Amino acid sequence: RELTSLAAEGKLKPRISHRFPLEQAADALRAVINREVIGKAVLLSEP
Numbered sequence: 001r002e003l004t005s006l007a008a009e010g011k012l013k014p015r016i017s018h019r020f021p022l023e024q025a026a027d028a029l030r031a032v033i034n035r036e037v038i039g040k041a042v043l044l045s046e047p
Helices: 002-008 024-034
Strands: 017-020 040-044
Touching: 017 024, 024 040
Parallel strands: 017 040
Antiparallel strands: none
């Protein structure tokens, strides 16, 4: 519950380690599995 409150208040700042275009989702998963990502891996979609 405490984490939910902190997130709602905007006090949590996730560390984004890597950004991948959606077409590279397999590469993103591979990087996570191989522990090449410290923090979050984000998949980006084109608007």
